[in-house]
Amino acid sequence: MTVSRTSATEARRLRFGVHGSYQLATNLLAAVRHDPEQVTFVPYDVREPFAGLRAGDIDVMIVKYALQEPDVAFSATVAFDGRAVIVAEDHPLAAREAVSVEEVADYDAFDRPGTFPPYVWDQVVPPTTPLGRPIRRVPRMTTMEETAAILRRTRAVHLSFRSLAAAALPGITVVPVHDLPPAPVSLAWLRNRKLPAFVREFITEAERSAQR
Template identity: 30%
Template sequence: MEQREIEIFLMLADELHFGRAAERLHVSTARVSQTIKKLERRIGAPLFERTSRRVELTPIGRVLSDELRPAYQQIHDAIDRATAAACGGCERLRVGFIGAATGKFVLEVAEVFRAEHPNCEVQFHEKQFGAGLGPLRGGEFDMLLAAVPVFGAREADLTCGSVLFEGDRMLAVSARHPFARRPSVSFADLAATKVLRTTQAVPDYWDHALVPQHTPEGRPVERGPSFATAQEMLALVGAGFGAYPVPIQATSYHARPDVAYVPIHDAPPYQWRLVWLSAAETANVRAFDQAAATLAEARRT
């Protein structure tokens, strides 16, 4: 089997969807289908069961996937080690983060990571929320730690790590706003004020996960001016141009006399994850994600 055939087979085994597998590999759906048919002819048995509603591995396909995956990973790890050796054993991992609270966590993860990978230099890059996923896709860094929705098929080229930590949602409002005198607000209250919007660099579904288009009762949520950075958002809020939901960590890292933070009592918490390009995944990326998960778990116990 050629390397590309193995990649296509294993990706389809993961996704169980020809279209999503093709998107993640940046090939056509026809290429995926042709490759699988070629493998099935070579092996002499179906590897996938296909219906109009689902794709599933056959027993033979499952055995092939289980046996191929460790060997394929060993090949990638060997290439990573050889690449590191070619540059004198010096490796580099660039980690992006959004906000001071996430930056502090990234620094702590880096200390755990360096204990096991002393030859890998970890570089840190703060990015503004309005930049969205552009810098990650543009190769400015290898991983991003941010409060992001679960992408699923909508961002098929990305891999999300596990939830590392959470934070309650607060509504940032002007200190002069009537909400500032309340102990808490609800999602329904968003219809009673303008809510700021992020720049267009953030996908619509990501924006809607942060600010619903309608309240639970179906009332539309009016949107206010746009912002690209946290400081722009806070300046607009403080001046009374609108409100915006933020994680509870903002009360410590972005305390301002003109801004009040009010709990949103019926909102799910923000969840922070590491995210990276699936095609650019390396042993160091996986190791850093594991170090982050280990540190997060230690903090919860």
Template identity: 30%
Template structure:
């Protein structure tokens, strides 16, 4: 039977694909995480991660275990949270999902303001992965989700833009483009563009991983990824590049990855979205809190 640390360490490492960041999030040492994973692999009888000095990745057995364990773990966490909220006298909880650290920074501050304005209510920030954000919103795991445009889902409503950021190209530090002060959309022909797994709609994928430049030149596709950490590992290894927001230079600094700003690409804009069928007043109340936070506090999304 898995101990709690084994379960959390495995799922966190499966998400981060980095022992140091996993240790930081769980408030233990990197050595403790390494020992815990090795113990788990001995217990199961097969490697769960492939690791070397530059890369950590899930094995096929690790992927299966992650997919089997995550739903059960999330259900347990949700039950514990409900019990905790009941003990604290919090009657209602608004689950607010976010993708990326800058959105998370905003959501945490907005949640605090929302709680002060609406006694008996609590907004719970929930970090989601890029490939399952829309699915989790549709499944009811979160009530609200902060996403980047474009966003055009018929069953969802979008609120006003909360913040925007410059687009940058994440590229290996060994690539010639890494030595440039800026890049253009035409420069995408010089790299392979990493592909987001199929969970995201075609219009979003076309915006972030275009097949053609504005002048109609072909852009070569690269490997697929499911999480930002997977994308960064692939970029570090020279397997491709990806278009991201400038927040990565602050929150996701990595020695082998350089973030070069675009000179001719529009900024990335972030908005709240929720299901058309969810007409609860608390949605608008939280959106108002988020808007008020953005007018009062700088998110400091890039250095």
């Protein structure tokens, strides 16, 4: 039986789960010299972040912070993503080069979306600042488009990550937060699924690259 070159390529195509910006994923692919022609980016919905993984539509996905999902395994840290606050371009914080999270606490922030793990959201949008000020998590986050719409029509803010600057929607500004630690970035996959050898190799190379 003859297998076509196209079929062989598709069989080795990495289905890479991403949310928001592709920057972290593309940087990682470049670091391990993985052929981008053999990658399919699969956007995942932050309201159900592991749905694609559990459905078998994603081989490996970008995640931040340590996971406690019993069916999801994750790698060692492969990168870091600096913290930022996302605001409307006419927001009082928008023109700043960087801000403190203590200033961010003056405004309503977003509550966790859908089934997003609460223990991870507490690190994305902590309940309090380092000095103990409460962060009001009021509007429920949904899609990036709806989040941006809320930001444009209110003074709400979204505590997030600097990588999203590469995917900022019109009318939205990403401002670095200088006093929160960067988020550790890992790769996650379904624990009980046997990964193809090329996927395992990609994970291993990503971990090695981070140690160089």
